[in-house]
Amino acid sequence: MLLARAPSADAGSAGQNGLIELVLERRAGRTRLAHSRTRPPLLVQQALYPDEAVPDMAYVFLANPTGGLLQNDRHSIAVSVGAGARAHVTTQSATKVYTMAGGVAEQRVRLEVAAGGYLEYLPDPLIPYRDASLEQAVEIACEPGGALLFSDVITPGRVAMGESFRFKRISNRLTVRGQSGRPAYLDAFDLEPEAGNLTGIGVLGFGGQGVADAASARTLGSLLIVCDSGRASVILDRVRRNLEPCPEVRVGASMLPHDNGVGVKMIGQDCAAVQQALTRVWSIARQELLGVAAPALRKY
Numbered sequence: 001m002l003l004a005r006a007p008s009a010d011a012g013s014a015g016q017n018g019l020i021e022l023v024l025e026r027r028a029g030r031t032r033l034a035h036s037r038t039r040p041p042l043l044v045q046q047a048l049y050p051d052e053a054v055p056d057m058a059y060v061f062l063a064n065p066t067g068g069l070l071q072n073d074r075h076s077i078a079v080s081v082g083a084g085a086r087a088h089v090t091t092q093s094a095t096k097v098y099t100m101a102g103g104v105a106e107q108r109v110r111l112e113v114a115a116g117g118y119l120e121y122l123p124d125p126l127i128p129y130r131d132a133s134l135e136q137a138v139e140i141a142c143e144p145g146g147a148l149l150f151s152d153v154i155t156p157g158r159v160a161m162g163e164s165f166r167f168k169r170i171s172n173r174l175t176v177r178g179q180s181g182r183p184a185y186l187d188a189f190d191l192e193p194e195a196g197n198l199t200g201i202g203v204l205g206f207g208g209q210g211v212a213d214a215a216s217a218r219t220l221g222s223l224l225i226v227c228d229s230g231r232a233s234v235i236l237d238r239v240r241r242n243l244e245p246c247p248e249v250r251v252g253a254s255m256l257p258h259d260n261g262v263g264v265k266m267i268g269q270d271c272a273a274v275q276q277a278l279t280r281v282w283s284i285a286r287q288e289l290l291g292v293a294a295p296a297l298r299k300y
Contacts, residue, residue, distance in 0.1 A: 015072030015105070018042035024058055024119075026084040031058040034082075041066045042075060045092075053292040057086040062123070068096030069105035069134065078110045081117040081146075086290075090297075091123040097132040097167070104133040104169075111138070113226075115145035118289065122282065125153035125219070125271055128167035137173045140226060141181075147227040147289050151278055154191070154220045155271050156198075164218075165193040176226060176260060185256050185263075204267050221266045221274040225285045229259035236262045238284050248273040253281075 020042045023035035033047050043065070047058040062077065069075065081087050097105055113119045128134065142148045154170060157163040170191040178184035191198060198204050204218040225235055232255060239253045239262065249268040256263050264281050268274035283294035 015070060015074060015103075016041050016066075018064070018073065018075040020044055020062060020077045020079075022060065022079045022089070023082070024060075024080070024085045024087045025082040026056070026086075030056045031081075031085040031087050033058065033060070042077070050297075051088075051295050053295065054086060054290060057088060057118075059088045059090075061090060061092050063092040064095070067093070068098055068127075069107065070098050071100035071103045071105060073105045074108075075106070076108045076110075078112075079119065079121060080112040081114065081119045083114045083116040085114075086118040088120040088122070090121075094124040095126050097126065097128040097134045097170075099129045099131050100133055100168075101131075104135055107134065107136045109136075109138045111140045111142075111148060111150065113142040113146040113148045115143040117143075117146045119147075120149045120282075120286075122149065122151045123153075125155050125275070126170075127155050128157050128170055130157070130163050130166040131168055133168040133170075135171045137175075139175045139177065140224070141177045142226040144228065147225075147231075149282065149285060150224045150226075151282070152222050153271065153274060153278070156218055159270075165198055167191075167193065174224070176224070176256070178258070178260065184258060184260050187263075219268045219271045219274045221268065221278050223264045223278050223281050223285075224256075224261065225264070226256070226261040227289060231288055232256070232259055232261045235285050235288050238288065239264060239281055242284060243277065243280060246273070246277065249277045251277060 018041050019039035021037040024031050025034040036044055038044050041064050043063040045061045047060055049055060050059055051057050079089055111121055156165050157167055172189055174187040175183050176185040199218055236253055236255055243251050249266050251266040253264045266274055266277055279294060286294050
């Protein structure tokens with residue numbers, strides 16, 4: 001019996017410099033792709049309009065035929081949403097960070113929203129394989145009167161194959177820039193399984209909750225909602241009131257510095273539970289910002 005093997009790269013591999021640049025603008029009553037530039041292995045499908053509740057919102061799917069990031073890959077994604085435009089950007093499937101003999105993969109994401117614009121950047125989860133190493137940096141700039149939702153889900157790896165926390169390192173840097181261009185909110189963490197127990201208290205631990213072997217399957221999720229302070233306070237209150245206690249997920253929510261929005265973080269015993277909780281937060285935010293709940297998207 002032949003088993004499929006995940007792609008891998010030699011230590012001297014040059015990697016791929018993938019690129020996506022998108023500019024979305026409101027034209028003739030709809031949000032349209034005014035500019036789209038890509039470089040393999042990253043690809044972009046044409047804008048779709050599947051949401052009957054928000055028919056002018058463009059849905060854009062980011063694709064990668066390789067399925068993820070190989071050693072020494074450097075991927076850059078930039079999305080700009082103009083005044084009055086509304087867009088939902090997501091990946092076609094989960095992003096895999098494949099096994100590496102050495103080196104590191106890099107991913108850079110920059111999101112910009114003009115006054116009156118609205119962007120949901122909600123990629124599928126990140127799955128790091130054994131010995132994978134990733135450096136990720138996200139920069140967000142949202143003008144007053146605009147709104148931006150950004151989510152990030154990091155799994156412990158291929159749990160079903162016994163690869164929980166077998167990756168080398170996941171480094172994540174998030175910067176939200178204010179109107180002046182200076183950082184208004186910074187978030188940074190490094191996950192290195194060999195450096196310490198990632199399922200301990202203060203990291204991804206549950207404080208003794210759950211069954212004994214659940215520690216091998218912790219998923220980290222976050223949703224950042226950048227918007228005006230008035231709407232942010234309403235969203236925060238609704239999130240705290242409507243997220244019922246769940247034994248599989250622990251959730252924390254707070255205002256961002258200077259009332260620039262709401263930050264929600266969660267850890268869960270499995271990816272499905274975290275994604276379900278994130279969808280509930282997304283729907284709460286969408287109800288306040290657009291007046292409609294989150295749609296039931298089907299990608300597969």
